[in-house]
Amino acid sequence: MGFFSKIFGNTSSGFVKNAKEIILKINSFEESLLSFQNEDFPRKTMEFKERLENGESLEDILPEAFALVREASRRNLGERHYDVQLVGGLALHKGKIAEMKTGEGKTLVATLPAYLNALAGKGVHIVTVNDYLARRDAVLMGQVYNFLGLTVGIINSQNVSYLYDASHTELDQDRDGIGEFKIVYEFLKPCSRRDAYNADITYGTNHEYGFDYLRDNLATSTNGLVQRGHFFAIVDEVDSILIDEARTPLIISSPSENSEDFYIQFCEIAKKLKKEKDYNVDEKLRAISLTDEGITKAEKLLGIQNIYTEKGIKYVHHLETAVKAQAIFEKDKDYVVKDGEVIIVDPFTGRLQPGRRWSEGIHQAIEAKEGVKIEKETRSSGSITFQNYFRFYKTLSGMTGTAETSAEEFLKVYGLDVIVIPTNRPVSRIDRPDIIFQTEKGKLQAIARKVKELNIKGQPVLIGTISIEKNELLSVYLKQQGVPHVILNAKNHEKEGEIIAQAGKRGAVTIATNMAGRGIDIKLGGNPMVKEEYDFVKNAGGLFVLGTERHEARRIDNQLRGRSGRQGDPGETQFFVSLEDDLMRIFGADRIKNMMGKFGIPEDHPIESRFIGRALENAQEKIEGFHFDSRKHTLEYDDVMNHQRQAVYARRQKMMQADKTEIEGLLNTLITLKENAGEIIENKKKKLGEESFMETVRRISLYITDALWMEHLEDMDYLRSSVNLRAYGQREPIVEYKKEGLFMFKQMEENFKMQTLSLIETINVENIENNKSADISADNQIILENNHVESGEFEEVKDTGRNDLCPCGSGKKFKKCHGK
Numbered sequence: 001m002g003f004f005s006k007i008f009g010n011t012s013s014g015f016v017k018n019a020k021e022i023i024l025k026i027n028s029f030e031e032s033l034l035s036f037q038n039e040d041f042p043r044k045t046m047e048f049k050e051r052l053e054n055g056e057s058l059e060d061i062l063p064e065a066f067a068l069v070r071e072a073s074r075r076n077l078g079e080r081h082y083d084v085q086l087v088g089g090l091a092l093h094k095g096k097i098a099e100m101k102t103g104e105g106k107t108l109v110a111t112l113p114a115y116l117n118a119l120a121g122k123g124v125h126i127v128t129v130n131d132y133l134a135r136r137d138a139v140l141m142g143q144v145y146n147f148l149g150l151t152v153g154i155i156n157s158q159n160v161s162y163l164y165d166a167s168h169t170e171l172d173q174d175r176d177g178i179g180e181f182k183i184v185y186e187f188l189k190p191c192s193r194r195d196a197y198n199a200d201i202t203y204g205t206n207h208e209y210g211f212d213y214l215r216d217n218l219a220t221s222t223n224g225l226v227q228r229g230h231f232f233a234i235v236d237e238v239d240s241i242l243i244d245e246a247r248t249p250l251i252i253s254s255p256s257e258n259s260e261d262f263y264i265q266f267c268e269i270a271k272k273l274k275k276e277k278d279y280n281v282d283e284k285l286r287a288i289s290l291t292d293e294g295i296t297k298a299e300k301l302l303g304i305q306n307i308y309t310e311k312g313i314k315y316v317h318h319l320e321t322a323v324k325a326q327a328i329f330e331k332d333k334d335y336v337v338k339d340g341e342v343i344i345v346d347p348f349t350g351r352l353q354p355g356r357r358w359s360e361g362i363h364q365a366i367e368a369k370e371g372v373k374i375e376k377e378t379r380s381s382g383s384i385t386f387q388n389y390f391r392f393y394k395t396l397s398g399m400t401g402t403a404e405t406s407a408e409e410f411l412k413v414y415g416l417d418v419i420v421i422p423t424n425r426p427v428s429r430i431d432r433p434d435i436i437f438q439t440e441k442g443k444l445q446a447i448a449r450k451v452k453e454l455n456i457k458g459q460p461v462l463i464g465t466i467s468i469e470k471n472e473l474l475s476v477y478l479k480q481q482g483v484p485h486v487i488l489n490a491k492n493h494e495k496e497g498e499i500i501a502q503a504g505k506r507g508a509v510t511i512a513t514n515m516a517g518r519g520i521d522i523k524l525g526g527n528p529m530v531k532e533e534y535d536f537v538k539n540a541g542g543l544f545v546l547g548t549e550r551h552e553a554r555r556i557d558n559q560l561r562g563r564s565g566r567q568g569d570p571g572e573t574q575f576f577v578s579l580e581d582d583l584m585r586i587f588g589a590d591r592i593k594n595m596m597g598k599f600g601i602p603e604d605h606p607i608e609s610r611f612i613g614r615a616l617e618n619a620q621e622k623i624e625g626f627h628f629d630s631r632k633h634t635l636e637y638d639d640v641m642n643h644q645r646q647a648v649y650a651r652r653q654k655m656m657q658a659d660k661t662e663i664e665g666l667l668n669t670l671i672t673l674k675e676n677a678g679e680i681i682e683n684k685k686k687k688l689g690e691e692s693f694m695e696t697v698r699r700i701s702l703y704i705t706d707a708l709w710m711e712h713l714e715d716m717d718y719l720r721s722s723v724n725l726r727a728y729g730q731r732e733p734i735v736e737y738k739k740e741g742l743f744m745f746k747q748m749e750e751n752f753k754m755q756t757l758s759l760i761e762t763i764n765v766e767n768i769e770n771n772k773s774a775d776i777s778a779d780n781q782i783i784l785e786n787n788h789v790e791s792g793e794f795e796e797v798k799d800t801g802r803n804d805l806c807p808c809g810s811g812k813k814f815k816k817c818h819g820k
Helices: 002-008 011-028 040-053 058-077 083-095 111-118 133-149 169-178 192-196 206-216 238-244 259-274 292-302 307-311 313-327 363-368 386-390 404-414 442-458 468-482 490-501 531-539 555-561 584-588 592-599 611-657 660-671 677-688 690-729 733-761 765-770 781-786 793-799
Strands: 098-099 124-128 152-155 161-164 187-191 202-206 232-236 250-255 279-282 286-289 337-340 341-345 378-384 395-400 416-418 433-437 462-466 485-489 508-511 543-547 572-580
Touching: 011 058, 011 416, 011 531, 040 395, 058 083, 058 111, 058 133, 058 531, 083 098, 083 462, 083 690, 111 124, 111 133, 124 133, 124 206, 133 152, 133 161, 133 169, 133 187, 133 202, 152 192, 152 206, 161 192, 161 733, 161 765, 192 202, 192 531, 202 206, 202 378, 206 250, 206 378, 206 386, 206 781, 232 313, 238 386, 259 292, 259 313, 279 313, 286 292, 286 313, 286 378, 292 307, 292 313, 292 485, 292 508, 292 660, 307 313, 313 363, 337 543, 341 363, 378 386, 378 690, 386 611, 404 416, 404 442, 404 555, 404 611, 433 442, 442 462, 442 468, 442 572, 442 793, 462 468, 468 485, 485 490, 543 555, 555 611, 572 584, 584 611, 611 677, 611 690, 611 781, 660 690, 660 733, 677 690, 677 733, 690 733
Parallel strands: 098 395, 098 416, 124 202, 124 232, 152 202, 232 395, 433 572, 462 508, 462 543, 485 508, 543 572
Antiparallel strands: 152 161, 161 187, 250 378, 279 286, 337 341
């Protein structure tokens, strides 16, 4: 492949070559725009919109629009887009991934396609990895968009939303000085979620966009909708969002039954089981398997003969979950305990994830392990993978410093080409070969000595670790050497932007978890820049990035290296690794360790070996391949759900919009179910009046759709767990899942019709009349909950377990009666 690329060029070089003509056109407008008055910029925006309405395309106005943004940026930020940044903007507009090195100005590049596509009036979504970056980028770039006559919205977690407020001109100077790492909140005006989405350009995190989509599909009226479609998206740190986080689907849940005692009981049992005797741990798969001895011990502790026959899958599930919580999930690595809560730590960024919970009882099992309050279990009300969510966009694009090693996955899953954008200045950073130690202790001692040596000459050092726990451990070694340092981890991430922005200061030593502070530029000498300090640090060798172990993905290692050597600055990077690191330990370092032992190499004495370097890269490639398969596997199953999800959500949308044709179509279908169904429907319609009847049917259909969909999601989860066992019978699990999933979906659709008719029959006309003035959209408290007390169907669809007796008094189980 490399040979052919040299002769014929690759996708990137071809794209950059073809872009030259457009760049010349953009540059040809520059001189005429210098004479523009400030008030001419929003007028030009209006002119562009009119031209689009009159039949011109975005491609037709692209050169002039890009030139206008460049001039607006020069006037507001004092930053003029380089030609390579124009190429990056062009790649994003064309729906590609722009790979741009750290410090090349990705945030500024996004303004070009964002402005151009916002002119279409359908909304542009800029996706960031965290709330902090969404707010920071909106405040920093909001002045450019506002100058051009566009509005900017921000969506954050906890249902917090803002609009950019340009009225605080007295703070412009403050923002220009510190805006790259500190948010000037005066420029943010609180607003409703819908208003933030109705802005021309909206900043937010991938989780918030995904959860808002799921919430919109649980709304009971159009007043509850916040999103307005999926037209154009720019995903910042696209590798982190579309690859690293793609294994975990988004799930929106509602509380289920309380099983607190179960979790405490099984936690005590798990503590008494011994690793490798009672259970085995597969660290690659992050899974456990109980041995026969372990199962026997658990049965004795429970006082039963056979856990499978006497207690069934529920007890087995609780036992396995409790053991998993003890053996696989580590405090201060996978989670932290803060204010009596177990909070997940993002494995890729090292940031805390408040509000997010592990599913399938894992979170509750960890709460029992840590002795904090055990929250109620939840039931899924809706779920979607990031892969399927981002496929909704008419045009999807992304930018990152490291995409090329995952180019195959981007193309196969999302249909996105990776375009490597040339740097504005040549990279002069030195990437030194790895230094390898026998033990972790020896490695940490050597790191502390190296950091002290660099600190004495005033060269700043950024140390990358893989967990909070490793941060604290390394800190102890640095203190022993008398090296002053700052720890940046998930426990103090509110200030991480300000801390990481100063990591380039003379003599600074910063320890940070994986990519903590990602998105913040580290400028030599500190930020804001002081010329004398910049020159000193530059002459000292620039920023030294020291990795304490290799990550599972080569991309993450490259991201860490990329923090050094921005915009042609000098810099150095090096990884210190040991044979006890997770990567080497899990993927077989015993042979190498034995070899080092035979040669009598001391534990804190380094070796450089091509053989070990290759072993590390092979291990990384293996893990990357494994994770790719895992994400592909998740997507295959979610693709089955996606067809069903779209069918259910399409019906909901039509019902939410009070589509009369859809409601009449539903009623015509119901008439065929029962001999006197037509008579029942006409009778209720006459008593209620057509308008009131249609509104009641609309809400009945929404309520039943949601109740059955929640049940269906649960059933599909159970199905997915069980089909894997069929591989032993030479049957393909995904084929079985598709086949049975389709049967279950058809059954759910039939149940929907039957239950809708059943509820129409029991409408209490008197209660409907009494509640005509009620706010029917308020929080799902629909009138039907009042009118159906007599048979209890409405509440029971929500609260009755499938195997409980049906409250209607038939004597049948709920799933065989009104829970069908």
